[in-house]
Amino acid sequence: MSEKIFVTKATMPDMEEYFEEVKELWDTHWITNMGPKHDALEKELSEYLGIEKDNIALFVNGHQALECIIEAFELGTEKNDKGELKDEVITTPFTFVSTTNAIVRKGLKPVFCDIKEDDYTIDETKIESLITDRTCAIIPVHVYGNVCNVEEIDRIAKKYNLKVIYDAAHAFGVKKDGDSCAHFGDASIYSFHATKVFNTIEGGAVVFNDKDLKRTLNNWKNFGITDPEHVEYIGGNAKMNEFAAAMGICNLRHVNDGIEKRKEIHDKYIERLSGIEGLILSGVENFESNYAYFPIRLEEKAKLSRDELFGELENNEIYARKYFYPITSQYDCYRGMFDPTLTPIALKMAEQIMTLPIYPDLKLEDVDRICDIICSKLK
Numbered sequence: 001m002s003e004k005i006f007v008t009k010a011t012m013p014d015m016e017e018y019f020e021e022v023k024e025l026w027d028t029h030w031i032t033n034m035g036p037k038h039d040a041l042e043k044e045l046s047e048y049l050g051i052e053k054d055n056i057a058l059f060v061n062g063h064q065a066l067e068c069i070i071e072a073f074e075l076g077t078e079k080n081d082k083g084e085l086k087d088e089v090i091t092t093p094f095t096f097v098s099t100t101n102a103i104v105r106k107g108l109k110p111v112f113c114d115i116k117e118d119d120y121t122i123d124e125t126k127i128e129s130l131i132t133d134r135t136c137a138i139i140p141v142h143v144y145g146n147v148c149n150v151e152e153i154d155r156i157a158k159k160y161n162l163k164v165i166y167d168a169a170h171a172f173g174v175k176k177d178g179d180s181c182a183h184f185g186d187a188s189i190y191s192f193h194a195t196k197v198f199n200t201i202e203g204g205a206v207v208f209n210d211k212d213l214k215r216t217l218n219n220w221k222n223f224g225i226t227d228p229e230h231v232e233y234i235g236g237n238a239k240m241n242e243f244a245a246a247m248g249i250c251n252l253r254h255v256n257d258g259i260e261k262r263k264e265i266h267d268k269y270i271e272r273l274s275g276i277e278g279l280i281l282s283g284v285e286n287f288e289s290n291y292a293y294f295p296i297r298l299e300e301k302a303k304l305s306r307d308e309l310f311g312e313l314e315n316n317e318i319y320a321r322k323y324f325y326p327i328t329s330q331y332d333c334y335r336g337m338f339d340p341t342l343t344p345i346a347l348k349m350a351e352q353i354m355t356l357p358i359y360p361d362l363k364l365e366d367v368d369r370i371c372d373i374i375c376s377k378l379k
């Protein structure tokens, strides 16, 4: 009996390497509050991402990173000529629930824009018609690490004076025309969750253009404390601890090897699954991918539906993921607030798509086994 295969598996360094990295914490007892590991990881990440150390702030997770940058930009506090709050944010519902929750939890209104059928990112041609005199920002998502049309989004944002925050949780290490994703928009957030290409167990970061934001973000993530007797912001607590930062320091040493292994798996899937009627593979690639996910889509004309193929894989103890299903505007907590039919492409994609297992340790024999099952059902 072959082993169960899950959609992903957290990357971990050798035990010895990690112990070596955390050993000194038993001498210093400085285990959180932006200690030396936190500082070192910030520096190494800024080098990896091709930015300066003053343009990145680490967080306890990607979600808090997003909430904090929304706070730091004071989105939703400005008023328009009519005296109304500018609290609308253009975003997409084809994402992990975190993106939508962060917007709503910060008192803002998501205005859902549809996505494109070829790469599942926001359809930039539909953004302008959604802008009103209450719009304050655009929060697009580099879904599966597919880079949004950043040039066009930039043009629109400048024209209407809107902030752009990219949810780049999937896009660690992705480059476009040699340029790291960290350079796009006013800011981007990364997630370093266990399931992502690079992890700090739980963790995240904001990267941003304006260096003054570093101090503000560091304050927001530490209760708003600016010095022992002063609290300038009504901040929360979202600091990355030293054990997480140490995990990041170790994992970062191996992340390029991991991406290389993911590419082999990706290429194998492409080789084995190309040309099957009704099966659409991982989208356009006009950028350097991190191979974080391997989405496949089953059109109506495919022999099986997405749910049927998902079930067949499950019967063989292969656990793909319906990522993303449902779209965020359909979740129970948002019932009655949004009309999911206004984003018909997102709605349709969510019915047809799933992501196949991909992680550096996944054996090519196992990829073959997955492909054998898919081929036997769809050909």
Ligand SMILES: *Cc1c(COP(=O)(O)O)cnc(C)c1O
Binding pocket: 061, 062, 063, 064, 095, 096, 098, 099, 141, 167, 169, 170, 190, 191, 192, 193, 202, 203, 204
């Ligand atoms: C993982 C993820 C997040 C949240 O990141 P955490 O680090 O888990 O808080 C946000 N957005 C997207 C698209 C994600 O995939």
